[in-house]
Amino acid sequence: MKSFEYLRPETLDEALAALSDPDAASLGGGTNLLDLMKLGVAGPERIVDLARLPGLDRIETLPDGMTRVGALVRNSDLAADPGFAAAFPMVAEALLSGASAQLRNAATVGGNLMQATRCAYFQDPFAACNRRAAGSGCDALGGANRGHAVLGWSPACIAVHPSDFCVPLAALGAEAEIAGPSGTRLVPLAEFHLLPGEEPHRATALEPGEIVLALRLPAAAAGFAGNARYLKLRERTSYAFAVVSAAAALRIEDGTVAAARLALGGVAARPWRCSEAEEALAGKPATAESFAAAASIALSNAAPSGANGYKIVLAERLLARTMAAAAAGTPAEMPALPGSLMDDTGEAAHA
Amino acid sequence: MTLSITLTVNGTPHHLALDDMRVTLLDLLRDRLGLTGTKKGCDRGQCGACTVLVDGRRLNACLSLAVQQDGADIVTIEGLAPEGSLHPVQEAFLEHDAFQCGYCTPGQIMSAAGLIAEGADGTDMERIREGMSGNICRCGAYRGIAEAVAEAARKARTEADA
Incomplete structure (x- = not known):
């Protein structure tokens, strides 16, 4: 690991001043950055530890009804917050389906948004990777790429974003609150992570010197709490990244889908909100046929980036199945195996 | 610096x-x-x-x-238990033979102590296995580990109720 200078600012102004150095990196829990530094993938000259910034460890309701979650709230604390979990159950389920208890105790909300892809070529300093080293090429193309993207990829990069948490957030229209030298701004979470295009080394909408301050969830998002699920297919039942995952939240009135919020994980460089499928599902009966039709729309532009065509079918089926699970009702208690198909509740989930 | x-x-x-x-x-x-x-x-x-x-x-x-x-x-x-004594999780690991080579054992025991302190997982075996999934045992002593954690959780709950 390269040596670095360590700063622990006590105020936001101090933090932003410290981050004006282009070779500085901000530190949340450290579960991703420290790993990347050990691998030689990240080598900041200066680490700015945000842990002591005031007021960012809170979950609060703003006067306009928005829920604001500070960037330093731990993943485990957010999932265990009774008010938050009741209002946004699929977000809590996604959080608990990710990583391990130890990692969730360390990982922060801001850090989860900022985490890098787990693409093996990105994590190998000796491999060609346009995301890590601009212009060096992409060894994942033509490499071991069965886990890679089927939506929104480019020949420059086929990596996927690994977050579970961000998938339901994108579906629910959450926004990231960003602070920087020129003030504060809001970015929709579904656009926070950039698609690779020709510049995959730019992973997020953050400009140099900016940090994520908080996450905001619109008041209307809690209106889906009764019918919301996050399901995740992975190569073992716990402690694994998604092969594909899906978040589905429905408002059902008299057997008809009044509104839907849908997103996919593990398929693209960003959590993939399925807006066209949401629109197509609105007004349709809450049936397996409607769910299958909407899921088919969601994957209509998908294309394999390598040996991963199976993910298109898998994602389409999982999305339909997640809608059916959501229609059957949010479980009264968090499933013992969050996000797992091994722990389905109710027959309708198999529709 | x-x-x-x-x-x-x-x-x-x-x-x-x-x-x-x-x-x-x-x-x-x-x-x-x-x-x-x-x-x-x-x-x-x-x-x-x-x-x-x-x-x-x-x-x-x-x-x-x-x-x-x-x-x-x-x-x-x-430091989990005072010098010369065992923590209930340590006792349960001995009773249930919850190890083979022992390399992962300190991490398993600390994780179990943390899980029990979190309180949410109770004594449900599925929740215990999920709650312990961040601790790998390459000898595969998972059955004994899960049983030991369940017993220590039961004892902690009984003591809390007493």
């Missing part, structure tokens, strides 16, 4: 001067304080062998810089 930090480890305060910011909590515990019960397995947060309690919560000591924990209260396997 040099920074001074304070860590309370197993009840004892330590004032430590760090002349290299790269030292992880794990390396500091093992190399500087001689507490080698906390194991270095993968050093990437994937195996759980380095699990310790930080301010009462289980963490992977390998994925934290020591300097990040300035002011924290840390409990390692050496």
Whole structure:
């Protein structure tokens, strides 16, 4: 690991001043950055530890009804917050389906948004990777790429974003609150992570010197709490990244889908909100046929980036199945195996 | 650069001067304080062998810089129970033969202590297995481990109710 200078600012102004150095990196829990530094993938000259910034460890309701979650709230604390979990159950389920208890105790909300892809070529300093080293090429193309993207990829990069948490957030229209030298701004979470295009080394909408301050969830998002699920297919039942995952939240009135919020994980460089499928599902009966039709729309532009065509079918089926699970009702208690198909509740989930 | 930090480890305060910011909590515990019960397995947060309690919560000591924990209260396997006695989780591991080679055991025990303290998982075997999934056992002693954790959780609950 390269040596670095360590700063622990006590105020936001101090933090932003410290981050004006282009070779500085901000530190949340450290579960991703420290790993990347050990691998030689990240080598900041200066680490700015945000842990002591005031007021960012809170979950609060703003006067306009928005829920604001500070960037330093731990993943485990957010999932265990009774008010938050009741209002946004699929977000809590996604959080608990990710990583391990130890990692969730360390990982922060801001850090989860900022985490890098787990693409093996990105994590190998000796491999060609346009995301890590601009212009060096992409060894994942033509490499071991069965886990890679089927939506929104480019020949420059086929990596996927690994977050579970961000998938339901994108579906629910959450926004990231960003602070920087020129003030504060809001970015929709579904656009926070950039698609690779020709510049995959730019992973997020953050400009140099900016940090994520908080996450905001619109008041209307809690209106889906009764019918919301996050399901995740992975190569073992716990402690694994998604092969594909899906978040589905429905408002059902008299057997008809009044509104839907849908997103996919593990398929693209960003959590993939399925807006066209949401629109197509609105007004349709809450049936397996409607769910299958909407899921088919969601994957209509998908294309394999390598040996991963199976993910298109898998994602389409999982999305339909997640809608059916959501229609059957949010479980009264968090499933013992969050996000797992091994722990389905109710027959309708198999529709 | 040099920074001074304070860590309370197993009840004892330590004032430590760090002349290299790269030292992880794990390396500091093992190399500087001689507490080698906390194991270095993968050093990437994937195996759980380095699990310790930080301010009462289980963490992977390998994925934290020591300097990040300035002011924290840390409990390692050496300090889980008073000298000469065993913690209920340790007793249950013995009773259920919850190990083979033993390398992952300190991390398993600290993780189980953290899980029981979290309280949410009760004694449901499925929830215990899920709650312990951050601790890998390459000998495959999972059955005994899960049974030991369940028994220690039952005892903790009985004592809390008494």
